[in-house]
Amino acid sequence: xxxxxxxxxxxxxxxxxxxxxxxxxxxxxxxxxxxxxxxxxxxxxxxxxxxxxxxxxxxxxxxxxxxxxxxxxxxxxxxxxxxxxxxxxxxxxxxxxxxxxxxxxxxxxxxxxxxxxxxxxxxxxxxxxxxxxxxxxxxxxxxxxxxxxxxxxxxxxxxxxxxxxxxxxxxxxxxxxxxxxxxxxxxxxxxxxxxxxxxxxxxxxxxxxxxxxxxxxxxxxxxxxxxxxxxxxxxxxxxxxxxxxxxxxxxxxxxxxxxxxxxxxxxxxxxxxxxxxxxxxxxxxxxxxxxxxxxxxxxxxxxxxxxxxxxxxxxxxxxxxxxxxxxxxxxxxxxxxxxxxxxxxx
Amino acid sequence: xxxxxxxxxxxxxxxxxxxxxxxxxxxxxxxxxxxxxxxxxxxxxxxxxxxxxxxxxxxxxxxxxxxxxxxxxxxxxxxxxxxxxxxxxxxxxxxxxxxxxxxxxxxxxxxxxxxxxxxxxxxxxxxxxxxxxxxxxxxxxxxxxxxxxxxxxxxxxxxxxxxxxxxxxxxxxxxxxxxxxxxxxxxxxxxxxxxxxxxxxxxxxxxxxxxxxxxxxxxxxxxxxxxxxxxxxxxxxxxxxxxxxxxxxxxxxxxxxxxxxxxxxxxxxxxxxxxxxxxxxxxxxxxxxxxxxxxxxxxxxxxxxxxxxxxxxxxxxxxxxxxxxxxxxxxxxxxxxxxxxxxxxxxxxxxxxxxxxxxxxxxxxxxxxxxxxxxxxxxxxxxxxxxxxxxxxxxxxxxxxxxxxxxxxxxxxxxxxxxxxxxxxxxxxxxxxxxxxxxxxxxxxxxxxxxxxxxxxxxxxxxxxxxxxxxxxxxxxxxxxxxxxxxxxxxxxxxxxxxxxxxxxxxxxxxxxxxxxxxxxxxxxxxxxxxxxxxxxxxxxxxxxxxxxxxxxxxxxxxxxxxxxxxxxxxxxxxxxxxxxxxxxxxxxxxxxxxxxxxxxxxxxxxxxxxxxxxxxxxxxxxxxxxxxxxxxxxxxxxxx
Numbered sequence: 001x002x003x004x005x006x007x008x009x010x011x012x013x014x015x016x017x018x019x020x021x022x023x024x025x026x027x028x029x030x031x032x033x034x035x036x037x038x039x040x041x042x043x044x045x046x047x048x049x050x051x052x053x054x055x056x057x058x059x060x061x062x063x064x065x066x067x068x069x070x071x072x073x074x075x076x077x078x079x080x081x082x083x084x085x086x087x088x089x090x091x092x093x094x095x096x097x098x099x100x101x102x103x104x105x106x107x108x109x110x111x112x113x114x115x116x117x118x119x120x121x122x123x124x125x126x127x128x129x130x131x132x133x134x135x136x137x138x139x140x141x142x143x144x145x146x147x148x149x150x151x152x153x154x155x156x157x158x159x160x161x162x163x164x165x166x167x168x169x170x171x172x173x174x175x176x177x178x179x180x181x182x183x184x185x186x187x188x189x190x191x192x193x194x195x196x197x198x199x200x201x202x203x204x205x206x207x208x209x210x211x212x213x214x215x216x217x218x219x220x221x222x223x224x225x226x227x228x229x230x231x232x233x234x235x236x237x238x239x240x241x242x243x244x245x246x247x248x249x250x251x252x253x254x255x256x257x258x259x260x261x262x263x264x265x266x267x268x269x270x271x272x273x274x275x276x277x278x279x280x281x282x283x284x285x286x287x288x289x290x291x292x293x294x295x296x297x298x299x300x301x302x303x304x305x306x307x308x309x310x311x312x313x314x315x316x317x318x319x320x321x322x323x324x325x326x327x328x329x330x331x332x333x334x335x336x337x338x339x340x341x342x343x344x345x346x
Numbered sequence: 347x348x349x350x351x352x353x354x355x356x357x358x359x360x361x362x363x364x365x366x367x368x369x370x371x372x373x374x375x376x377x378x379x380x381x382x383x384x385x386x387x388x389x390x391x392x393x394x395x396x397x398x399x400x401x402x403x404x405x406x407x408x409x410x411x412x413x414x415x416x417x418x419x420x421x422x423x424x425x426x427x428x429x430x431x432x433x434x435x436x437x438x439x440x441x442x443x444x445x446x447x448x449x450x451x452x453x454x455x456x457x458x459x460x461x462x463x464x465x466x467x468x469x470x471x472x473x474x475x476x477x478x479x480x481x482x483x484x485x486x487x488x489x490x491x492x493x494x495x496x497x498x499x500x501x502x503x504x505x506x507x508x509x510x511x512x513x514x515x516x517x518x519x520x521x522x523x524x525x526x527x528x529x530x531x532x533x534x535x536x537x538x539x540x541x542x543x544x545x546x547x548x549x550x551x552x553x554x555x556x557x558x559x560x561x562x563x564x565x566x567x568x569x570x571x572x573x574x575x576x577x578x579x580x581x582x583x584x585x586x587x588x589x590x591x592x593x594x595x596x597x598x599x600x601x602x603x604x605x606x607x608x609x610x611x612x613x614x615x616x617x618x619x620x621x622x623x624x625x626x627x628x629x630x631x632x633x634x635x636x637x638x639x640x641x642x643x644x645x646x647x648x649x650x651x652x653x654x655x656x657x658x659x660x661x662x663x664x665x666x667x668x669x670x671x672x673x674x675x676x677x678x679x680x681x682x683x684x685x686x687x688x689x690x691x692x693x694x695x696x697x698x699x700x701x702x703x704x705x706x707x708x709x710x711x712x713x714x715x716x717x718x719x720x721x722x723x724x725x726x727x728x729x730x731x732x733x734x735x736x737x738x739x740x741x742x743x744x745x746x747x748x749x750x751x752x753x754x755x756x757x758x759x760x761x762x763x764x765x766x767x768x769x770x771x772x773x774x775x776x777x778x779x780x781x782x783x784x785x786x787x788x789x790x791x792x793x794x795x796x797x798x799x800x801x802x803x804x805x806x807x808x809x810x811x812x813x814x815x816x817x818x819x820x821x822x823x824x825x826x827x828x829x830x831x832x833x834x835x836x837x838x839x840x841x842x843x844x845x846x847x848x849x850x851x852x853x854x855x856x857x858x859x860x861x862x863x864x865x866x867x868x869x870x871x872x873x874x875x876x877x878x879x880x881x882x883x884x885x886x887x888x889x890x891x892x893x894x895x896x897x898x899x900x901x902x903x904x905x906x907x908x909x910x911x912x913x914x915x916x917x918x919x920x921x922x923x924x925x926x927x928x929x930x931x932x933x934x935x936x937x938x939x940x941x942x943x944x945x946x947x948x949x950x951x952x953x954x955x956x957x958x959x960x961x962x963x964x965x966x967x968x969x970x971x972x973x974x975x976x977x978x979x980x981x982x983x984x985x986x987x
Contacts, residue, residue, distance in 0.1 A: 040807045040819075042738045053734045057805075060735065064725040071691065071721050078699035079714065098639040098696045106647075106689035110728075114681035117732055121677060124734025125670050142509075172667075177504040178600060180665060180741060184807035188737025191666045193601065194503060195594025198667035211819075215665075215741040215809045217497045219504055220424045223812035300816075321424055 040184045040211050046231075047186030047210075048203035052124040059120060067113055074105060126188065129169035129201040136160060137171040140179030140192040140214070143221035143323060144286055144299040153245040155274070157286030158299050161230045161244075163237040164207050172198040180216035183229050189215045204231035213300075220322030226300025247277025248289045248345050260341025263334045272325075275345065285325060291345040298323060306339050313338060363880055369918045370462065370877040372939055381939035383467035384876060388474045389453025390772060393765075395478055396446035397843060402485075403437035406430045408836055411796075415829040417817040427813035428495040429514075433484075435498025436518065439614065440525060441481045443757055447621040448473065448532045450764055451560040453772060455536060457867035457874060458554050460545030460883040460900075462920050463936055465538040468943045468979060469531050475947030476528035483954050484521035487514065494518035497811060499611070500581065502592035502603045507585045516585060516958050523578040524954045526571045533564035533571075540564075543920060544928040545866065547885045547906050554865045554888070555631075555638065558645055559624020562652045566617050569656065574610035577603055586960060601666060608659035615752065616655040620648055622760035623690055626713045629763045630694050632863040633710040634701035637889060644693050647686035654683050664736045673733045680731030687724055691717060707861070708782035712763035715790045719755025723748060726801065741811075744804025747797045754793050762789070762842060769846055770860045774873040775853030777845050785842030792835025799824040799831070864889035869900055882921050906930075942979035946972060 043058070045051045138160065139146040147156045162168045172181050174192040181200060182189035190200045204210070214225035232240060251257035261278065264270060270280035276289040295304055298320045302308040311318070313335060316325035330338075372378035372387070382388070409430050413421040422430060452470060456463055464470045487493045492512040496505035505515045540561045544553070553561075580591040581603065590596035592603045631638050638644060660668065660676035694717060698704055706714075726748040730736045739745055762785075770776055803824050808815060815821055859868035868891055870879055881901030887893040890900055909929065919933045949972035956965030 042805050042807065049734070050738070053738050056732065056735055057729075057738070060729045060732065064729065068721055068725055071695075072718065074692070074695050074699075075714070075717060078695040078697075079704060081699070082701075082703065094700070098700060099643065101696050101699075102640050102643055102689055102692040105692035105695070106643075106687075107685055110684040110688040114684055114728060117728065118678060118681060121732040121734055122674075126734075126737070177509055178501055182741075182807075182809070184738065188734060189665050189740065190737070193594075193666060195600060196667065211807070213807065213809055217501070217504070217811040219509065220428065222809075223424070223814045 042184045045185055046204055046206045046208060047183070048205065049124065049126055049187040049201065050185055051205075053188060056117075056120050056124050060117065063113060063116070067109065070109070071105070124188075126190075127201055129167040129199075133167035133169040133201070134163060135169050135171070136162070137173065138181060138192070140172070140174040140176075140181070140218070141324075142176050142219050143214070143225040143320070145225070145227045146175070146286065149241070149245075152241050154241060155287045156244060156290065157294070158227050158296060159230055159294050160227065161232055161237060161240050162202060162204055163234045164204050164231045166203070166234070168202040168204075170200045170202055172200060177218050178216050179214045179218050179225070181212065182215040183210050183212035185210045186229060191216055202229065204229070207231050207233055207236075211300075221320055224299060224301040224320055226296070228295070228300070243346075244290050244293075248275050250277065251341060251344050256337050256340035257344045258341075259333075260337035260339070263330070263337050264341060267328060267330055267334065267338075268326075269328070269338075288342070288345060292343050293346055298325075306343065309342065310335060310339055363875065363877075366877040366880065367875060370875075372876070378939070380944050381941050383463070383471050383937065383939050383943070385452050385456050385464045385467065385470060386772075386874065386876075386878075388470050389449050389451075391474055392445055392449030392452055392477070393772075395474075395481070396442050396449055399437050399441040399445075399481060400839070401843075403434050403442055404836055404839060406434035406437065407832060410434065411829040411832040413813065414815070414825050416826065417815050417819075417822055419814055422813065424813045425495065428497075428811075429493040431811060431813075432494045432496060432498050432500075432518070436484065436494065436522075438753075439498065439618075440522060441477075441484075443618045443753065443761075444529060444614070445477050446761055447560065447563060447618065448477070448529075450556075450621070450625070450761075450768070451532075451536055451563075454768065454867055455539055455557060455560060456543070457771075457870065457878055458557055458865050459540065459543055459548065460866045460869075460879060460885065461539075461543040462878045464535050465543055466531075466535050468937050468940055469535050471940075471943035472947055473528045473532040473535065475944050476531075476950060477525065479947050479951040480521050480525035480528065480954070483524060483951060484517055487517040492517065499607060500603075501607075502581065502584070502600050503594070505581060505585075506593060513958060516582065519578045519582040519585065520954045520957050523575050523582070524950060526575040526578075527950065529567050529571050533567035536560050536564040537568075541925050542922050544923050545883050545885050546921065546923055546928055546930045548923075549927045551642070552885060552888045554624075555627035555641070555644060555648075556621070556624035556865075558648055559621035559627075562648050563617050563621045566613050566620070566652050566655070570610045570613035570617065572610075573606050574614075577606035577610070580606070582957065586957065601663070604663055604666065605659070608662045609656075612659040612662065613652075613655045615749075616651055618753065618757045620651060622716075622757045623648065625760040625764040625767070626694065626716055627690075628863075628865070629709045629713040629760075629767050630697050631889075632767070632861050633705045633707055633713075634697050635703060635705075635862070636697065636701050639693050639696035639700065640689075641888065643689055647689040647693075650686040651683060654679060654686070658683065661731055661736070662740075664733050665740050670733065677731050677733050681728050684724065684728050691721065707766075708779060708786060709763045709767035709861075711783065711786045712759050712766060715786060716755055716759035716763065719751055719759060719790070719793060721755075723751030723753075723755050727752060739804050741809055742804035743800040743808045743810060746810055747800035747804060750793070750797045750800075754797075759789075762786075765842075765846065767861070768867070769849070770856030771867060771872045771874070773846075773850050773853070774856050774871075775849050776856050776860065777849035777853055781841060781845040781848075785838050785845060788834055788838030788841055790838075792831050792833075792838050795831025796828050796835055797831070799827045803828075859891065864892040866890055866900070937982075940979065940982060942975050942982070945975040946979065949975060 042050060043054050045054045135150055137148040137150060145158050147160050172190055172192040174194045179192040180189045181192055186202050186204055187200060190198050208231055210229040212227045212229060214222055251261050265279055270282055272282040272285040274281050274287045297304050297308055297312050301320045315327040316323050317327055372382045372384060409422060413419040413427055492514045494514050494517055496510055496515050500515060500518055503509060540557055583589040584591055590598040592598050592600055594600050627638050657679045658676060661680045664673050730739060730745060730748055766782055803821055806820055808821050856872040858871050866883055869883060879901055883900035884903035884906055894900060918936050920936055921930055922932050922934050923930050949968045952968035953965055956968060
């Protein structure tokens with residue numbers, strides 16, 4: 001058996017080395033990949049907190065990569081470098097004892113690494129919002145986001161407009177189960193827990209649309225609980241607030257949209273949705289006052305186009321099984337009128 | 347087990363193997379199967395059952411990866427995906443990873459200690475039956491279609507009856523509470539066996555590192571598992587009895603559940619890691635042909651890891667809005683665990699480094715693969731302990747990648763090292779070496795291919811536990827790569843385990859000590875006889891088989907440090923030794939095979955079913971039978987002594 005083992009040594013040696021090499025190559029690739037960022041990436045941040053976290057992340061990837069390589073080098077050395085005897089055939093004497101090496105590698109090395117990390121971690125902690133911050137309350141629902149601007153009289157859903165260059169104090173609440181509010185480009189996530197009020201400070205440095213998604217498993221449609229933070233230049237933001245805080249425009253009489261407004265009140269729509277300026281004041285579903293300004297339906301599930309919207313109104317369950325919107329039986333002309341009406345809600 | 351004070355009689359009277367076989371062996375057939383208290387049979391049952399659950403959990407993983415291979419996948423719907431996801435986590439952690447160490451421990455601990463059975467053989471049988479039946483109970487949900495679907499972590503209030511009204515989560519909550527009995531009694535059994543039944547001379551500083559691993563694990567189980575049982579029981583009380591422990595609308599707290607769950611859940615990671623390091627230490631020693639470097643440091647590292655692991659649970663909850671001062675404390679404690687882990691890793695490296703020769707046999711490959719994969723998982727572990735970074739990556743695929751590196755690297759690889767190391771002892775057969783090596787490489791490549799890309803997915807904002815994702819987020823090709831890796835990994839598992847199964851029937855007979863190893867389990871035949879050793883071995887070093895003159899029988903030593911050890915043991919008896927130095931103190935008679943452990947386990951199952959269907963008469967009857975069975979179990983033991 002021993003002879004067979006000895007034979008196996010050399011073959012295994014090269015095989016092991018060749019497998020470790022690509023692993024190391026991939027480890028190096030982790031440092032390069034984020035440069036070509038796609039949709040969102042915590043290493044291509046546009047927000048204050050996300051930027052300081054990205055800095056910590058880079059530091060950690062590089063130092064952890066170095067420590068890993070050091071350990072692997074020691075491992076390979078231990079596996080394949082045999083010190084049997086000196087040239088004169090005497091058993092080799094070692095200057096540094098085993099225990100010393102173990103303490104150097106197992107205690108000193110990690111201590112230095114984690115010591116620096118702990119010091120750095122104090123940097124990226126979430127900060128309190130400045131007093132001039134815009135206050136926004138986001139309420140998590142299965143499976144959509146209710147967005148309120150308490151001082152500004154705006155209630156909307158799924159799309160959160162914020163001014164560039166200003167702190168935004170987001171109050172996070174939940175109406176049912178635990179959700180988690182995460183916009184990777186702007187900040188770390190904070191959970192929305194029923195019975196508890198959490199806060200998160202957002203601060204976008206650049207105008208743009210930043211995708212966010214629920215990060216705590218919240219049930220059947222956890223995967224389709226998406227939202228967008230739209231960072232506007234201050235003047236655009238003010239204009240948006242003026243437009244959103246008003247009531248919905250009443251459709252011109254005699255148009256299909258006017259029929260749609262009637263259908264909305266007759267069908268069960270109004271018992272779950274609010275349209276300011278009309279009798280519809282349900283709160284179980286998203287506020288639709290300015291629905292036509294939003295780019296998606298069903299919390300980012302599908303784009304807000306007449307085709308998808310028609311399918312959604314007729315049977316939301318086929319688009320997003322498990323959402324709370326029930327299938328609503330209606331005549332085709334009612335559906336067309338509703339589509340026309342919803343399209344006017346700007 | 348009951349000790350009887352018996353003066354050692356002069357002269358050794360070693361019973362012949364035939365009469366020993368008669369006293370220790372089981373009756374053949376189904377009666378023997380149901381009544382057996384033989385630690386080896388129970389150990390093998392544990393191992394086989396756990397590996398079956400590994401494959402069940404693996405199939406669930408394959409289904410999930412098939413669904414996530416491409417955006418907008420249609421393999422599984424959201425409902426099925428959530429069920430499969432919940433059962434994958436539950437199965438892998440609770441029905442595979444934890445119990446398989448009970449399998450190794452049951453089989454090996456008495457052999458390594460040089461004794462004939464566990465301290466409480468009937469309790470041992472019970473702990474297996476409860477494991478099997480609670481696993482069957484949870485999987486019985488597949489027959490009803492109401493499969494647990496609230497995630498393996500079952501966070502409230504999602505798992506409250508308001509949001510999941512069926513009995514899905516009742517199967518889970520009752521099942522894990524029921525299973526906790528198995529783990530707990532198993533741990534007590536290990537502690538007592540290791541404290542009192544070591545071979546004369548095997549003081550704590552001569553304890554094999556695997557035994558240290560199981561001992562440390564057992565103490566952790568005793569302190570951690572009650573918290574899970576409380577979490578599960580309170581959840582069931584909320585669900586079945588309308589209580590409000592976790593209901594914030596009635597003064598309860600959703601976070602209370604998370605604290606209770608993670609007070610178990612974090613130590614749990616180390617409950618499956620510490621005995622795994624014990625396996626790695628044994629394997630690395632044997633194939634490096636030398637004693638582990640700095641044995642004492644390794645033992646201190648094991649115990650330190652166990653202690654620190656109880657102070658880290660909040661790092662699973664950094665994003666819950668806790669004050670950041672609190673979070674920082676847990677962050678510091680979390681990164682500290684890198685030190686004992688580092689000590690162990692460098693001890694293994696130094697053991698190899700100063701070895702005259704290393705044999706890269708399959709168990710050794712798995713042990714080295716463990717170090718490589720675990721180091722990567724450890725690095726990302728330090729990263730996620732840093733609060734601000736964790737706020738970004740927690741609940742993302744970065745964390746999925748991290749803990750699969752830790753669990754597969756830190757626990758599954760050592761488990762496979764152990765399976766390949768002790769297989770000849772347990773099965774009495776040798777397996778095909780080449781197939782084992784192919785299995786290893788498939789697993790090693792598979793695990794890296796599956797989980798390394800997931801780090802990037804997490805950094806790119808992909809959350810965990812999503813049944814689907816949209817196109818155009820840059821996640822498509824990495825997910826496909828990960829799915830391909832998962833199938834390579836699966837192929838590795840099939841090859842490795844398939845090879846062992848084939849060897850059971852076709853493999854050549856194994857000698858007593860095929861690897862030239864050092865510990866007592868290799869001193870007896872492969873497989874060992876029902877009574878393990880004809881006499882009681884006496885040890886005076888950490889490596890009894892290496893430090894013994896050739897031809898010397900350890901069971902024939904009659905003197906230790908000037909003390910006469912001769913003892914009459916022709917009955918169904920074992921030696922009891924003192925806790926610290928393992929000086930022989932007396933002998934104890936062991937209980938015989940019994941139906942009662944099976945009956946008690948069955949009644950516990952019926953009680954679980956009664957709670958599930960809320961039938962209290964049925965439950966009371968089962969409690970009644972359970973009480974009678976417990977009395978009968980103990981009455982019988984009294985008679986025998």
